[in-house]
Amino acid sequence: MATNETGTVAALVGANEAAILSEWLSLQKKTGVLDTGRISEAELKAQSENFLRVLREALAQGTAAQAISGVNSPAYGPVKTLLEELSRSRAMQGFSPSETATFVFSLKQPLFNILSGDSSLSPKQIVDLTWTVTLIIDELGLYTLEVYHRSREEVIRLQQREIAELSTPVVKLWDGILALPLIGTIDSQRTQVVMENLLQTIVESEAEIAIIDITGVPTVDTLTAQHLLKTVAAARLMGADCLISGIRPQIAQTMVHLGVELNVVSKATLADAFQVALQRTGRTVAKVRKPGAGSPRGAGAQDS
Structure with missing residues (x-):
């Protein structure tokens, strides 16, 4: 991904952050994430705002090294840290893998809509920027799934140990x-x-x-x-x-x-x-008998 492309995406996100956040939250709500009762609307909004902010900051730090390493570059450290916390939290709360990954993947459509609706961009620029956004979101979504599965394995190992302890009482x-x-x-x-x-x-x-x-x-x-x-x-x-x-x-x-x-x-x-x-x-x-009784008591x- 070219550094000027990530900078352009960062600028577009910053200029349309409110619209992107509103559409993104609407898409997440349609998946029924709030119906589970595991997360409140305020918490979902706070997580989405924080992620969009750190993603924009990472995109704005576009360098030649970042273009080569992608989301593995240091600029995306805060983004991945936030996703790690979110994935672990949702794994502990009982969210499914798809519900957790949807948090990231559902951001694609609002970003695509912003890119395609910008009249200052040429068709080739829109295609290039769309591909850049796709690569970034896909990598972050896969990273979210990896952390989720590691967290679930930790939970399962802990539960197995607790079950083993309960099944071997002294x-x-x-x-x-x-x-x-x-x-x-x-x-x-x-x-x-x-x-x-x-x-x-x-x-x-x-x-x-x-x-x-x-x-x-x-x-x-x-x-x-x-x-x-x-x-x-x-x-x-x-x-x-x-x-x-x-x-x-x-x-x-x-x-x-x-x-x-x-x-x-x-x-x-x-x-x-x-x-x-x-x-x-x-x-x-020894058997214990009542005084004067012929039948055993215990x-x-x-x-x-």
């Missing part, structure tokens, strides 16, 4: 005894979350034993076993012994077939593992 069964019920597939990323939650709870509760229950784990292969052993090893380094419960017959057969050895005490059910944990901590389970753990 439960205090008794003084010094913890349970970590696992549900779903165990991968490297989730193992890290499991370790962090378990180790932190061991420190806070001064636990002696941690029961890792894999009843909800669909299958245990060599990789899954390695992840479990990493968790067990980390807990042992913190001074807590580990038990594994919930190994179903199918999983046991698979582990034997694969030659997987957990090298840790395992039990079929969480209740069995809890009983072992009570014994290791010097406690027993059960409780007692220190031996």
